[in-house]
Amino acid sequence: xxxxxxxxxIPLYSQLSTQIMESIVRGDLSTGDTLPSVRVLAGDLGVNxxxxxxxxxxxxxxxxxxxxxxxxxVIKANEQKISAKRIEILSEEFRPIxxxxxxxxxxxxxxxxxxxxxxxKIKKED
Amino acid sequence: xxxxxxxxxIPLYSQLSTQIMESIVRGDLSTGDTLPSVRVLAGDLGVNxxxxxxxxxxxxxxxxxxxxxxxxxVIKANEQKISAKRIEILSEEFRPIxxxxxxxxxxxxxxxxxxxxxxxKIKKED
DNA sequence: AATCTGTTCTATTTCGTCTATAACAAACAT
DNA sequence: ATGTTTGTTATAGACGAAATAGAACAGATT
Numbered sequence: 001x002x003x004x005x006x007x008x009x010i011p012l013y014s015q016l017s018t019q020i021m022e023s024i025v026r027g028d029l030s031t032g033d034t035l036p037s038v039r040v041l042a043g044d045l046g047v048n049x050x051x052x053x054x055x056x057x058x059x060x061x062x063x064x065x066x067x068x069x070x071x072x073x074v075i076k077a078n079e080q081k082i083s084a085k086r087i088e089i090l091s092e093e094f095r096p097i098x099x100x101x102x103x104x105x106x107x108x109x110x111x112x113x114x115x116x117x118x119x120x121k122i123k124k125e126d
Numbered sequence: 127x128x129x130x131x132x133x134x135x136i137p138l139y140s141q142l143s144t145q146i147m148e149s150i151v152r153g154d155l156s157t158g159d160t161l162p163s164v165r166v167l168a169g170d171l172g173v174n175x176x177x178x179x180x181x182x183x184x185x186x187x188x189x190x191x192x193x194x195x196x197x198x199x200v201i202k203a204n205e206q207k208i209s210a211k212r213i214e215i216l217s218e219e220f221r222p223i224x225x226x227x228x229x230x231x232x233x234x235x236x237x238x239x240x241x242x243x244x245x246x247k248i249k250k251e252d
Numbered sequence: 253a254a255t256c257t258g259t260t261c262t263a264t265t266t267c268g269t270c271t272a273t274a275a276c277a278a279a280c281a282t
Numbered sequence: 283a284t285g286t287t288t289g290t291t292a293t294a295g296a297c298g299a300a301a302t303a304g305a306a307c308a309g310a311t312t
Contacts, residue, residue, distance in 0.1 A: 011268085011269060011270090014222075018222045018225055021229040022225050025225060025229055037287070037289080038288085038289070039287080039288080039289095040287095047271085048271050049271095049272095049289095050271075050272090051269085051270065051271080053289075054269090054270095056289095064229060067289075069277095069278080069279095069288080069289050069290070070278045070279050070280090070287090070288050070289055071278090071279065071280090071288065071289080072288070072289085073289095078229065078230060079230070079231060082231055082232060087240065090223065090226065090227055090230075090240060091240055091243070091244055093226075094220075094223055094240060094244055095248075096136075096140075096144045097216065097219045097220055097223070098241060098244045098245065098248070099144055099147045099148050099151060099248060100144075100216065100219075102147075102245065102248070103147040103150050103190060103204065104204060104208045105205060105206070108241070108245055111241055112238045112241060114213065114217055114220060115220065115224060115234070115237055115238060115241065116234060117217070118217055118224045119224065119228065119234055122221075122224070122225060135268095137300060137301085138300080138301075139300080139301090163256070163257060163258080164257085164258070165257080165258095173301080173302085174301060174302050174303075175302095176301075176302075176303090177300085177301060177302080179258075179259085180300090180301095182258090194257095194258085195258050195259070195308095195309080196256090196257050196258055196310050196311090197257065197309090197310065198257070198258085
């Protein structure tokens, strides 16, 4: 179930993108499935149409979905091999958080444990 | 050496905070060391005094440094035991990036490898 | 005594987010 | 065929964060 938090400092469209990606990881959404129209989902979530539209385009730029104008948004099959460029982008996103963990005295294994727990958490939630 | 990127979508004060934390992790800054005054560092980096001030206060809120009014900013000793609350905060920050990695088809071990590489990279840089 | 320090205040510019409304042309449903 | 739904595009406004600028203050340093 999707739900956005207005009080968060994370933009609504980013929250939505992340939650849709979580649904895919969890298996609730699979390759070929279509997402609700921007108007319908906006109505369900109580946000503006453009906010949902922005999220969909963010997902499209990440290669997660395909937007067919006048038709809808479809979940794409995930690439079998992740590109080196994508890994580089992910690394840059991970970096500041890893630094913060390290400066707090955490060891590599403890950070790995946090990652492991997050993965477990994502796959268990509904 | 500190250097900020004006074209980045990451705020200047956040970039600065991260780089200072990296210096600590790397050992270039140790407990008891004092940071440059907000005016001096701002001059070196070519940014406004308030931008550096904001970074220092962000670091103080994270418990990394201590600001003594009219004196300066000093690197604090890192807590021997990281609090559960801090781990929770870090987890929430890690989460969306982990999701993005998973939706790209990465496995747990591959994400661990990215983390490991980041740590190596941080400690090697100058 | 002069300088340097972080602090506080006011002000302005710029940009991203979010909302709102409207119109368009293509796809779809009945 | 008609009416609805679709994503797209455009314009507009409100709001807050980021960043800059300049000035003044009082305590610490030299």
